[in-house]
Amino acid sequence: MKADPAGVLTGAHYLDGDFACGEGAMAAGCRFVGGYPITPSTEVVERISRRFPMIGGTFIQMEDELASMAAVVGASWTGTKALTVTSGPGFSLMMENIGLAAMMETPCVVVDVQRGGPSTGLPTMAGQADMMQARWGSHGDYESIALCPQSPQEAFDLMIDAFNLSELYRVPVMFMMDECVGHMTEKVVIPPAEEIEIVPRKLTSRSVGEYLPYYADRQSVPEFARAGDGYRFHTTGLTHDERGYPVMSAECQEKCVRRLVEKIRSNADAIVRFEEFGTEGAEVVLVAYGIAARVTQMGMEIARKRGLKVGMIRLIVAWPFPEKRIRELAGEIKAFVVPEINYGQMVLEVERCAAGKASTVLVPHGGGGVHDPETIAEEILRAAK
């Protein structure tokens, strides 16, 4: 369906990434936000708390991130699209109820504006070291969807996609920004509501007597009933059967977890998204995302000027990872070069998919800034040898 115009601030704006992200959420139909302040993400909820009372949304500043995430999962069970926003230290606290959202199959979006870590780290400066946490952060088996915008415009655009994906697959979607993207100000064009396609919460069409909250075949997504419509359903973070009742058995666990995993894995082709340029005939392919992708592109230009055949894959969706494409490229090129603002996270995926067919080089950065494009160019040169 088309976006509700109430939430859409159509026009050309000059916005920072955090504000753009907040606008994206409102345009996507988000009407509940529970959050706890943390740099460099706070501007997202500041933006939303200003506009929400005028568009029928409710923002509440919770007592901590444990509560924020729990409230988001609760709110989503009313059919109201829900969001929370944080940075590393809060993301760690949210893992508990991100797991609950995964287990209960609750659509919602979690924004992590990454800063330097571990622990309190570098509150006001960039990092990209929560990428594995976005994938594996909560205990147990589940599959994650994570998006990583590289600009304020993308913070807006991808937020719509993040909500849509969360609705389609009934999962918490991780929105992995970084401090640079969050705090940089650029032109953001917000289209008219009728040009924004949103996925509304799809309510079950089954009658009360026929409805089973977790009935779905192996790879699909169960139908949703919201609280207050008379279904009197049960849902739990425990391993459960189709009725949503706890069943403590290996057999039920197998069925329950397998579907959580397969509903994403079997649809990976539809979810995976990346931008690819100059990979044809390339010897070296760069893989980068978020702010690092922008400096990586500069590094690529320098290397090209020095006569190297370099291409690039920019991850738009980090999880699920573009496994197939990386495997294909591995057979055609010499090396992957992966600049990221951490000491090696997404590079592990690249290396796994390259499976020894191409070498994989990490260009690490501890956080607090971005790579020097010259450093990236030098690594490309070295990898091409």
Added chain:
Amino acid sequence: MSDRAVQDEVSEAAEAKARGPSVATDEHPIAPYLRMDRIPHIWCPTCGIGTVVKCFATALEETGVNLDKTSIVSGIGCTGRVAGYMKLDAFHTTHGRAIPFATGLKLGRPELLVIVFSGDGDLSGIGGNHFIHAARRNMDLMVILVNNFIYGMTGGQNAPTTPLGARTSTMPYGNFERPFNLPHLAASCGATYVARWTCLHIRRLTKAFKEAIGRKGFRFIEVIAPCSTLYARLNKLGTGFNLMQFYHDNAEIRHGEDPRKVDIGFQEKIICGKFVDEERPTFLEMMDQHYEKTLGDKYVPMPPEGGMIHE
């Protein structure tokens, strides 16, 4: 009722009479409020939780609230299993997070009656921070806390409510930490309805539930209940029945008592009653009033049926 239905009922009654006492064949009066397909429940014989559930279901019945618009939220623990047995929209969440989860439900669809039903460890230990903040906000939630002085589900460890001197599996020489006085905690944080009963006081407890259902804001009811398997056994107090006997002999009703004075000592008097019952604007009322005042016509409140955007 149609004639046919009346006839059926008359003949059923006659048949029942012919069969003799019909205790076992009749449906239990609270069965319609339970997920009977999940019975038998997991609780131990003479555990007090079931009695609290019975009183709660009776209160639902007698108040006649719209069950379709009533949600129940539990955390984790023996008491945390209550949500799973109630035939309502029911949420069995994570340990300690029932209150914030319930907060989201209420704010996401303000017309719902949202009830939190969980244990002492869940709500006042790991969830203690949420408890005080929900009370401070006068969040529109009814909170039922079953206090068995112990972590039942995990095998009898110390709780923030364990009385001084009582034995638990992690305080094998007796507890030396001062416990919470929960009514005082709730009242001092801003709860607008605060009561304590034991699960022996079934009529009064049911009445408290009914009253709380009819109030708004943060309503808190503490129910002292036996954990026969762990608390009673570790402290050599007999069975749940002996604890009920103890409540009978040692519970004292003092309505309106200053909540500061209702501490519970080990095997000492248990002060029961309604300690707070006042009206103050709730979170949602405060929010609405405030935005109406500051934003005027520009304020668009979330509709009672929630912020879901329909096609």
